[in-house]
Amino acid sequence: MKLTAWLGLILLMIVGLIGVVTGLLPDGWLPYDIVADVSPSDAGAAPSAAHWLGTDHLGRDVAWRLVLATRAFVGPGLLACLLASVIGVGAGAVSGFLGGPIAALVRYLSTVTASIPRFVLVLLAIAINGNSTWLIGAVAGVAYSPAVAEAVFSRIDSLQRADFVLAARAHGLGPFRILGYHLLWVNCRRMVGRHALNLFGYLLLLETTLSYIGGFGVMEPQPSWGNMLAFEFGYRTDNIWGVWAPALAIWVTIFCCGLVSDALAERRRG
């Protein structure tokens, strides 16, 4: 992989690690109190030793909020990737391997799910079932699985007739071994990996959008890169990082997802 892709991967792993750690630690363990840290006298202060990225217009530390906001999307993002991979690979593999009416049914379900815009689906789901970032992750994962299923299905379907599969069958290798190792692991893992990365980036987009618009996603005073942006909109302070720190965080993270995903793309033949 190219250098830029490695840098992107490292950044993503850092973000992921921070998200997981801050998500697992109980609130009392962190040297920062979300609720208590409100000091209007400090509002809009430029970066200093006490506040590495300055403060927002309520005097809250931007850097800490930036870090803590990762737990809003990392956990749900991983959940979404897990769901989409399991459902997508399962459905795609089964229908690709078995073919016939099962494949037709799976493809029909895929098309139907893909007909409803993902964002609308998520919005409806949280309106009906209550607001929760984990629910957002779960619905996004399920809504994304048709894309994975289609990709896996077409790959396996085209490989079914390949000579090496016939040879493997002739050698007596069982269907699980052929499907599990030869077809899925060897041929599909990069593709599934790319989809997972794209989904993770999409979930970040989803969570920050919902938190930005407000009423859904992460609600104040819990930080999210989205609601940090919404909060600072229209306020003119000396600290540009109040607005640009979360904006850049979102932009760079999603960009890195795409960067690594592109690096994983198989080299086109010919």
Added chain:
Amino acid sequence: MADRLSLHGLRILAGTTPLVHDVDLQLEAGEILALVGASGSGKTLSARALLGLPGPRPGVVAAELEIRVGDRVLRPYQGLAEAVAAGKPGRFWRKAHQAFRPVRGHLVGTMAQDARGALDPLWTVERQLREALDLGGSSDEPAAVLIRAGFRHPQRVLCLFPHQLSGGMAQRACIALALARGSRFLIADEPTTGLDPTVQEAILAELQRLASEGIGVMLITHDLRIVPRVADRVQIIDAGRTVESLPAQLLSSSAAPKVRELINATARVAGGVL
């Protein structure tokens, strides 16, 4: 003076690797020249150089081409030598399309190996013929051209799309396209490969008929067996160089080692039919 096409001193490089080294090609109106060689020997590249097609990459670095038709004499590669010597081949190639416009399709027609693939998949045969006829400024009807190409029922064929044509029909359609432009020379690149024997016979007969009508045919093939029956002259290319160039009847008596190698291999495969 008969119409003739002569290419002299062709050299093609890919980077610094020579692909074609000092190849000469000559074709007269009404004769069939068979260009024979193993796959990758440079025969297709050399033939495409007649149309100025290899372009800057891989690079044609030297060529002198003279095409004589009626009173016209064309030298499309004029200026290449100077441009290459000055280290600015781009200067020549930018104007190459202009220089080769009268050649491509008009004076020299092409038949590709994948005949069906050579036709636009979205257009009917009729539409493709009309495009060729308009380009050549001809007022012929497409049906008439199809008849000249050997179709007995042109009306049935006009409304077909390329994917509906059989291999043999597609080859004939390509011949029709070349005829529609009124080409004096035809480059047939492996026209019989992949077709069944009866159809191969028909296409070769077609090419002979075209030659008898005065069209110069360059038949590129790797199958030595068809050469003695169809071609007037044969030129054998190996690793980008001309190994032998002689009248077709004298092929089996050639002494050049590469030629003998090819003849023997063909004999082994075909059971001594040469």
Added chain:
Amino acid sequence: MADPQLRHDDTPSSDLARAGSWKLVFPVLRLVAVFMLTLAGAVLAIQLLLWASPGDPVDLVPNGEEIRAQLEAEWGLDRSLPERYVQFLGRALRGDLGSSLTYRPGATVTELILPAAGRSLRLLIPALLLSMGLGLGLGLLTAGRSSVVRRLAQVVSVAPVFLLAFVAVHLLNELAFYGMEAGWFGRPGWFALPDTDSAMKSSLAILVLAVGSGALAEVHAAVEDEVVRLRNATFVDAAVARGAPVWKHVLWNLLPPLATIAYGRAAFFVGGLVIVEKVLHLNGAGSMLWQACRLRDYPVALGITVLAAAAVCGARLLGDLVRISVDPRLREVAQ
């Protein structure tokens, strides 16, 4: 020798050779059937969201208890799921999607959402066309070679739609503010975004929708793939060898894959539209959806979702119709 070969030679490979260009009826009917089946399935899925959630659907509605009887009749809660589905489908086909409960009580859903959908389409269609146009132009420009333009397009396009809107609005407002302070110009008509309705705001909405959340980058990449594939195609090379103008062949052959790309992005665009309308305070089906969800007005929310699914399926139908009318290979029914 010639005659028997010719007779053999004249036989086309396909049995449908007679068909030529006009046997479109069956493929079109098939596509319409697929459209209806898919939409029916989508409606079922949407319904399931409501009925399959834990608890009593009536409890979800704010003043549910008071109008329990009415809701039960309208939603057919005493009947089984298949019956409810059929009942909903039947009513929907007649144009009856129920009436609003909390958003605008008493008004029918249809009379609320259809005008809003019209307003939204005035943003959606230009955005789709702009995205395809930009993607096509950039793709033709950069296909097959490494290019700074591609990287730049990727970097800009990858930002979420709301972020692009936010940054644009923020920068424009700052610019206007400084300009007014410094006396360079008077107060622009669109200041301050996004509170005032203006052409600037609608144009910004269309631009952001066309480019953001990866829309432009994906269209660009897909177009590049197709252009590279076409450039290497045998018939393009043959056309050059024949001295025929290549651009006609290339553009015409690009049309089917462009149609595929366009309808592939439809669902994405509809989702993006919902976001853009909310972020830029525009009045359309998207912002109505937000309000309905906030107010728990399920008939309206479900109605808009069904409309969204219909738009996506409709885009797919349209794209497929374009494809089969341009590409004859797609007309023959797959064996």
